[in-house]
Amino acid sequence: MKSKTLKIIPLGGLGEVGKNMTVYEYDGQILIVDAGMMFPNNNMIGIDYIIPDFEYVKQHANQVVGILITHGHEDHIGAISYLLDFVDARVYGTPLTLGLIKSKLNRRKPLNEPKLQTLNAGETIQIGPFRVKSFHVSHSMPDCVGYGIETPAGLIVQTGDYKFDHTPVDGWPTDYATLADFAQRGVLALLSDSTNAVNPGWTPSEKVIEDAFNKTFAQAKGRIIIATFASLISRVQQAYDCAVRFGRKVAFGGTSMLDNMAIAQELGYVKFDPSVIVPIEVALTMPASKVVLVVTGSQGEPLSILGRLANGTNKKFSITQGDTVIVSSYPIPGNEESVYHAINKLMERGAEVIYGAIAPVHVSGHPSQEEIKLLLHLTRPRYLIPVHGELRMLRMQAQLAREVGMKENDIAIVENGRVIEFSNGQMKLGERIPGGYVFVDGSIVGGINRETIQEREQLSNDGVLVIDLLLSPKDIKDWDLRVRSRGFVSEEDEADLLKALKLRVRKLMISPTNNLQKELENAARNCVYDETRRQPVIFATVAYTS
């Protein structure tokens, strides 16, 4: 019997590092892998975050037979709540992943009641026509998996985020055996992580952080404050272990840090002795040399704990001379400025700050070039689809694949929304379905478009000027002008501008036309440009005094 066509449709993660989502479709049944969100670029002004364009899935919502999640990072789980607004399918993942998803779905409840089903690393399950084998990968948090997805059209392997860490904190390396077993069975296509494809060599093991922490702890005389992502659960374990070695107590700060630690502890993914953990309020009353505070905000976000400490706006405590701050993360691309700003400000306030340039207090959770080559040799795929990365990273993974012997035509570098079809063991590119960005801002999902963002850019460049021309109903020559502005000029300059504007309006009012509002706007635009060389957004109102 001739096998039917398998379609793979990446809806996120291509051309970007974030909002991963892949659709598998076979015989009219759809399996989804991950549903992540991403944070906006600097030029997506005022947007809270971005989710994949679900339009295709929405139109085929009844055909969705399951949702597989690789791990609990926001760029893989952040859009599940929106997906479950219209898809009523089971969500599969490891215990930690589901624990984090549960907590997330409590904060924003989807329209459909979530049905979460544990699928442990190493387990196999049949979901519609898809026979799914979950396999463990090491990354920067515990209990991450990739999936081998067997269909009548062939076996597809999707790694999720992974690295080949030989000495991970939890002692559980990537499952080489299953990857090699896939190769034995014959891998039709491999979808694998490109994030670090431009980095030569091998990503260092999480183990190296232990030495850097030890060295810093040995030198620190005062408080130690470690800022990291709340999702780097094993990093927190490392901080805890080091605290125990140096006889310090540990306190957590930041809602997501407290939440995640509660979940990870309940599920057994971290080992904390209750006598070592203290509430932050208690830690603050203890001798400085006896405490470690583990907090969020490693990207310097102004409203995070580290951001507030940097800006001097944290309520519970402030940076004091003698504090040592460890920034245990890399800046996410686009965040460099805010991270370094925070580091400088913390130094200004008297802290010793240890960050990437000073000591290896962070390692990546993604594979570098030699690891990518190893994966290719382990799995020996017929076709390669580099995912999870900007175009330059996808291309670099393709180049690495060519270096280990793959043919250019067997590698598909595609964009989100491109349908990739497999039939009779052959890959071919299909149509393009919507695969763009959906902006989430406040409670509005998708109501924000590029135009709105462009308008915000104009507003942010030169501000806004509101002009009210108030006419007397009795005498057209008797009028008054009022201006209000925001983000444009100082009050003083506004007063000067009002004078100049009145001169122009006086001319206008000699023979007013019946489109006075338009004329007023034009006159104001010209006047403002002449006076200031700037182009604020202008709103003019023409009305009457009573």
Added chain:
Amino acid sequence: MKSKTLKIIPLGGLGEVGKNMTVYEYDGQILIVDAGMMFPNNNMIGIDYIIPDFEYVKQHANQVVGILITHGHEDHIGAISYLLDFVDARVYGTPLTLGLIKSKLNRRKPLNEPKLQTLNAGETIQIGPFRVKSFHVSHSMPDCVGYGIETPAGLIVQTGDYKFDHTPVDGWPTDYATLADFAQRGVLALLSDSTNAVNPGWTPSEKVIEDAFNKTFAQAKGRIIIATFASLISRVQQAYDCAVRFGRKVAFGGTSMLDNMAIAQELGYVKFDPSVIVPIEVALTMPASKVVLVVTGSQGEPLSILGRLANGTNKKFSITQGDTVIVSSYPIPGNEESVYHAINKLMERGAEVIYGAIAPVHVSGHPSQEEIKLLLHLTRPRYLIPVHGELRMLRMQAQLAREVGMKENDIAIVENGRVIEFSNGQMKLGERIPGGYVFVDGSIVGGINRETIQEREQLSNDGVLVIDLLLSPKDIKDWDLRVRSRGFVSEEDEADLLKALKLRVRKLMISPTNNLQKELENAARNCVYDETRRQPVIFATVAYTS
């Protein structure tokens, strides 16, 4: 005779990489070194650029005896035009530096007629009580110098931007002999470049770029487009030399590139054979394998040539399959996103893109850690004032100085505007004078303050909503409401919002108070938040229909 006090006041370059400026004051006479500008951070919304706070110099304008410039980069010369608006002193620099300044002053003429005087590397001049010795340093452009400034209070050495490049493109290394001679005479204080103080090792020589260029040229079959800073004059010479080796013609693109090349060629700082240089219009008609285009825009700025090529909005030519683009620069901190965006877009359009992660097509012009240590050993200063860097860089230079034996108390890490006093061979910190930012936006200098920028941030987050409540003069119950918005919601959503707003206003108009405008604003704010969870800037107007 007891020496008087020498004051050194950094007005720029401390806590930032940019807008360098230092004031030397002795016996009531002021000498200025550099007057640079800097580009705004991502959070300084809508600002064109930033210049130092000149207030102190303005108040003592008559005491200024001279302005020394170290080299022609914008962060050292960009504010000269504003400085010469109120200071009428001679400007000293090397021929290339003055050539670039002249071109700059033609674009914005200062109020005082500029008086430029050549001071070649190695020459000595007496300016008031300051005996100034200019010494050559290698950097990323030709003809850069530092200054040894001898005063009755002692000898101060200010490096400007420098590196110890043993094989610079122009064959002119940093003047070790003069630095060592300063050490013989006894250096009271050293002010030196901290930009790369967090980089271990030694900054690679410009020479390494030759190999990377050769390799890329050898592989390129089509056009080669090299994007770099117009000020990296020796980089352009390298591109030219490589083009000659590979039998290609060279064309320049971008106003500043054309201007700088004209100046550099006229003054003999680049060696171009006229038969190799062609206008860009001619280059575009030649076989692709025979041309190299050297253009501006290496930071991915949307309006630069490279930015326009990336976005497909360049008029004269577009990227085509087979083009090779070399991005010969690093992203300036904060520009990473736009640079990588441009790289991805160029790839999308079919270009092969060679950038830092692929090959060493750029090297820095600033000293790394081992060079900083070498400078300290060469000059043996009594005191060190790290300049030109964020606080974390200044601190790192201080740490390096301690590693080579300097005492913590002999190193002054200060902020812009801090007066540093030297008398009887001792350094002590004095008062703090204004040393902040002056924002330049359009033709307004300094009229923009932090508050305005905060307002712009608010506007850019959620946009603006303008509400006109128009009352009938005859009947208070007869009113109409009009809304206009920008950067807030789509037109559709605006119509929905108007309905909701009308309901609120109806309630308001049951018993209107005499502060109807305030009430309208509050009601609108609540209504908008309830409906959208967002907080645009709201302007309300209450007036009458005629």
